[in-house]
Amino acid sequence: xxxxxxxxxxxxxxxxxxxxxxxxxxxxxxxxxxxxxxxxxxxxxxxxxxxxxxxxxxxxxxxxxxxxxxxxxxxxxxxxxxxxxxxxxxxxxxxxxxxxxxxxxxxxxxxxxxxxxxxxxxxxxxxxxxxxxxxxxxxxxxxxxxxxxxxxxxxxxxxxxxxxxxxxxxxxxxxxxxxxxxxxxxxxxxxxxxxxxxxxxxxxxxxxxxxxxxxxxxxxxxxxxxxxxxxxxxxxxxxxxxxxxxxxx
Amino acid sequence: xxxxxxxxxxxxxxxxxxxxxxxxxxxxxxxxxxxxxxxxxxxxxxxxxxxxxxxxxxxxxxxxxxxxxxxxxxxxxxxxxxxxxxxxxxxxxxxxxxxxxxxxxxxxxxxxxxxxxxxxxxxxxxxxxxxxxxxxxxxxxxxxxxxxxxxxxxxxxxxxxxxxxxxxxxxxxxxxxxxxxxxxxxxxxxxxxxxxxxxxxxxxxxxxxxxxxxxxxxxxxxxxxxxxxxxxxxxxxxxxxxxxxxxxxxxxxxxxxxxxxxxxxxxxxxxxxxxxxxxxxxxxxxxxxxxxxxxxxxxxxxxxxxxxxxxxxxxxxxxxxxxxxxxxxxxxxxxxxxxxxxxxxxxxxxxxxxxxxxxxxxxxxxxx
Numbered sequence: 001x002x003x004x005x006x007x008x009x010x011x012x013x014x015x016x017x018x019x020x021x022x023x024x025x026x027x028x029x030x031x032x033x034x035x036x037x038x039x040x041x042x043x044x045x046x047x048x049x050x051x052x053x054x055x056x057x058x059x060x061x062x063x064x065x066x067x068x069x070x071x072x073x074x075x076x077x078x079x080x081x082x083x084x085x086x087x088x089x090x091x092x093x094x095x096x097x098x099x100x101x102x103x104x105x106x107x108x109x110x111x112x113x114x115x116x117x118x119x120x121x122x123x124x125x126x127x128x129x130x131x132x133x134x135x136x137x138x139x140x141x142x143x144x145x146x147x148x149x150x151x152x153x154x155x156x157x158x159x160x161x162x163x164x165x166x167x168x169x170x171x172x173x174x175x176x177x178x179x180x181x182x183x184x185x186x187x188x189x190x191x192x193x194x195x196x197x198x199x200x201x202x203x204x205x206x207x208x209x210x211x212x213x214x215x216x217x218x219x220x221x222x223x224x225x226x227x228x229x230x231x232x233x234x235x236x237x238x239x240x241x242x243x244x245x246x247x248x249x
Numbered sequence: 250x251x252x253x254x255x256x257x258x259x260x261x262x263x264x265x266x267x268x269x270x271x272x273x274x275x276x277x278x279x280x281x282x283x284x285x286x287x288x289x290x291x292x293x294x295x296x297x298x299x300x301x302x303x304x305x306x307x308x309x310x311x312x313x314x315x316x317x318x319x320x321x322x323x324x325x326x327x328x329x330x331x332x333x334x335x336x337x338x339x340x341x342x343x344x345x346x347x348x349x350x351x352x353x354x355x356x357x358x359x360x361x362x363x364x365x366x367x368x369x370x371x372x373x374x375x376x377x378x379x380x381x382x383x384x385x386x387x388x389x390x391x392x393x394x395x396x397x398x399x400x401x402x403x404x405x406x407x408x409x410x411x412x413x414x415x416x417x418x419x420x421x422x423x424x425x426x427x428x429x430x431x432x433x434x435x436x437x438x439x440x441x442x443x444x445x446x447x448x449x450x451x452x453x454x455x456x457x458x459x460x461x462x463x464x465x466x467x468x469x470x471x472x473x474x475x476x477x478x479x480x481x482x483x484x485x486x487x488x489x490x491x492x493x494x495x496x497x498x499x500x501x502x503x504x505x506x507x508x509x510x511x512x513x514x515x516x517x518x519x520x521x522x523x524x525x526x527x528x529x530x531x532x533x534x535x536x537x538x539x540x541x542x543x544x545x546x547x548x549x550x551x552x553x554x555x556x557x558x559x560x561x562x563x564x565x566x567x568x569x570x571x572x573x574x575x576x577x578x579x580x581x582x583x584x585x586x587x588x589x590x591x592x593x594x595x596x597x598x599x600x601x602x603x604x605x606x607x608x609x610x611x612x613x614x615x616x617x
Contacts, residue, residue: 011445014525015553017495019445026490053279053493055517060493062276065554066561139491139517142282142391146491146517183391200281202381202393208281 004030008081009058010074015065016050020077021058026148028248030057031136035213040084048073054212055137056146094214095132097242098180098195099230100171101221102128106194109159113173113190116156125220127151128192132215132246133178143182143200143208147216150178162188169194171218180216193218196231197241209241257323257374257410261402262356267313268402270376270395271369273306275384279493279516286386286394287512289471289535290367292564293331296426297371299567300328301348308378308385309371310402316359316368317402324353324415326373330426332365332536346426348373350415365536374410388513390472436462436542439530441499442553446489446521450501454481458523459545463507467539471513474534476543480505481523491519497526499545509534527553529560 009021022037023030038054041061048067053060063073102125103110113124133147140146150173158174163186166172170181172189181187182200195218199209210216219242221227233239261268273294274287288294288311295305310317316334329336329345336343337358343349345368351357359368378385378396387395395401396408447455463478487503493516494500499507500520509526510518526534527548537543548556 012442012525012550013445013495013522014442014497015528015550015557017493017525019492051276051279053516055492056490058492060495062495065557070550070554137491137517138280138282139493140282140515142278142393144282206281207278207283207382 003027004033008078010077013060017060017062018073018077019058019060022081023057026056026136028134028148031134032213034059037081037084040080044080046076053139055139091248092245093248095217095244095246096210096214097217097219097244098171098197099221099227100129100193100195100218101224101227102171102193106227107171107192109172109190110192112159113154113156113192117154119153124154124192127153128173128178129218129220132217135210135212135214135216137212138208138210141181141183141185142202143210145179145199145210145216147178150176152176154178156190158188159190162186163191166191167194169196169198171195194227196227196234197239198234215246255410255413257325257413259325259408259410260320260322261317261404261406261408262320263318264402264404264406265312265317265359266315268317269311269387269389270308270378270385270402270408271311271387272308272385274386274512275382275394278382282516283382283393284388284391284513284516285496286384286388286471288367288369288386289512290331290369290532292529292532292560293367294369294371295564296346296567297328297330297369299564300330300346301326301371301373303371303373307371308376309369312359312368312370314362314366316370317357318359319357319370321351321353321355321357322407323410323413325351325410326415327351327357328371329368330371331368333363334365334368335360335363336368366538367535372410373416374412374414377409377411390513436544437533438544438546439534440527440548440553440556441524441545442527442550443524443547444522445498445525447523449483449486449489449521450481450523451484454483455523457481458507459547462542462544465534465537465539465541465543469539471511473511473514474509476507476509478506481507483521487521488519489521491517494518494522495525497528497531498522499524499526511535527556529556 003025004023011019013019022033034054034057038052038059041049041052048064049061050064051062103121114121131149131151133149135145136148137146138144154173155175156173165184166181166187168182168184170191171193172179172191174189180195180199200207230239271288273291274285275283276285279285294309297309298305298307326348328348336345337360338351338355381394385394387399389399389401392399396406457479458481461479463476466475466477468475481501482505494510494514498510500510500522501507502520
């Protein structure tokens with residue numbers, strides 16, 4: 001049961017930003033509304049909106065207080081939301097395939113997951129690669145996708161001692177979440193594999209590979225050799241990421 | 250001007266404690282999870298550029314506590330703003346908050362910090378560096394931007410400029426920064442707007458937050474300032490579903506000790522934010538040393554918006570075309586480019602006939 005608000009909640013985040021909540025839980029329907037609303041506002045091209053950061057259930061909107069009074073800002077946002085509710089939503093989404101090598105050197109915590117879940121290595125990999133994970137938001141660090149949809153069977157607590165540096169491309173799980181670390185950051189998630197695909201590249205435009213509303217599907221690689229051959233293709237800009245379109249309705 | 254002839258550059262002789270290249274930040278990429286970065290004290294940064302007649306976003310160097318020692322391989326106009334750091338050219342003290350002409354082979358150094366933490370070295374010239382995602386700003390923890398893939402300045406670093414640029418900035422100012430800008434109080438308050446998650450705290454805890462003194466912790470950096478003081482308790486949950494965090498928002502993690510989010514903050518986070526510091530008061534905070542006592546004063550959004558607007562009016566009025574600008578360029582080997590819209594042409598002491606407009610010529614001149 002999702003809790004989508006009939007009217008957005010507007011909260012103050014200082015004198016240049018507001019938070020607009022469209023619901024109060026992590027739910028694909030609320031999240032789709034968030035990204036639709038973000039898109040609507042971007043298309044309107046309001047000069048007083050300086051940045052929009054959509055997340056799970058709401059948006060952070062930066063605005064220019066020199067261009068609009070708070071009262072009018074609030075009014076406009078609510079009106080835009082009313083108008084949007086009547087328009088048809090796009091239900092097609094991209095599924096981006098992320099080739100991943102599980103275990104061994106690249107997945108040092110796969111053993112922890114196996115021990116905790118009492119599953120075999122093959123079962124863990126099969127379960128992890130058999131779901132389309134919804135990208136709810138991008139945040140925390142550059143290109144980091146907040147993914148939803150991890151099977152309860154793989155639920156494993158965080159590491160007791162977080163690592164100071166997680167190699168980029170690491171695929172990890174923690175409790176009900178799974179994710180990919182696009183850049184080397186500290187973190188306490190259980191690392192089960194690694195992908196050679198770059199989710200974030202400052203030289204690329206746009207720098208991110210996946211967007212909110214997309215889905216990610218992990219595809220197991222058979223060997224280090226296969227991993228390295230993809231890595232080589234990526235190095236020479238010759239790797240084509242597999243993207244499939246699905247209808248989510 | 251052929252770029253091959255351009256040897257304009259500076260060399261870092263000593264880096265200081267933590268000196269980085271910054272501009273106002275990269276704002277377009279927050280939706281991709283990229284922090285804004287940018288000068289912590291944006292007021293001082295903007296004023297420096299305004300004084301030099303620059304675009305306010307022209308990159309400069311942010312210093313921290315102990316400034317760098319820099320050799321100038323070309324003559325450049327600079328302006329130093331922010332923390333009172335006693336800058337010197339060839340060991341002779343120079344004024345801050347005014348344009349300064351630094352001759353080729355001179356050395357810029359800094360003395361004892363009298364007030365504040367972060368100074369800004371702004372240049373009339375522009376660094377010949379590629380922008381990363383639309384900005385020159387350095388983020389050392391993510392290794393993005395700056396002059397060397399997100400590193401702080403280091404000894405022997407050479408930073409080139411885009412052009413040879415020794416034309417006089419046509420602007421000056423007579424604004425008294427000591428009155429309007431510098432705060433020497435041992436304790437001061439920062440104005441805050443409650444929210445976005447003040448509903449995570451009961452009225453007693455909001456009262457405690459507004460009536461207590463907090464001390465800036467040594468564990469403070471460009472990502473955030475940690476504060477030590479009376480612990481703020483959540484009504485129940487101490488986490489939220491992750492969402493975007495604004496500049497200056499004060500988050501309260503499980504231990505109840507506030508953290509102010511600053512320019513290198515992650516774009517999203519999962520702690521509730523009790524209040525957000527008014528934009529115009531951020532410089533006061535970032536110019537404070539660990540141990541500084543601060544408190545918070547609640548204001549309403551309308552008042553905060555008025556403060557923002559009057560600050561902007563103040564900034565717009567800081568720099569005027571100065572008809573009595575007195576600048577010495579004695580024995581300079583430099584060429585001075587004169588543009589037709591260069592307002593100095595109208596001054597008495599700088600009388601250049603219109604047929605020389607847009608021409609380039611060698612000039613030896615002593616203005617008095």
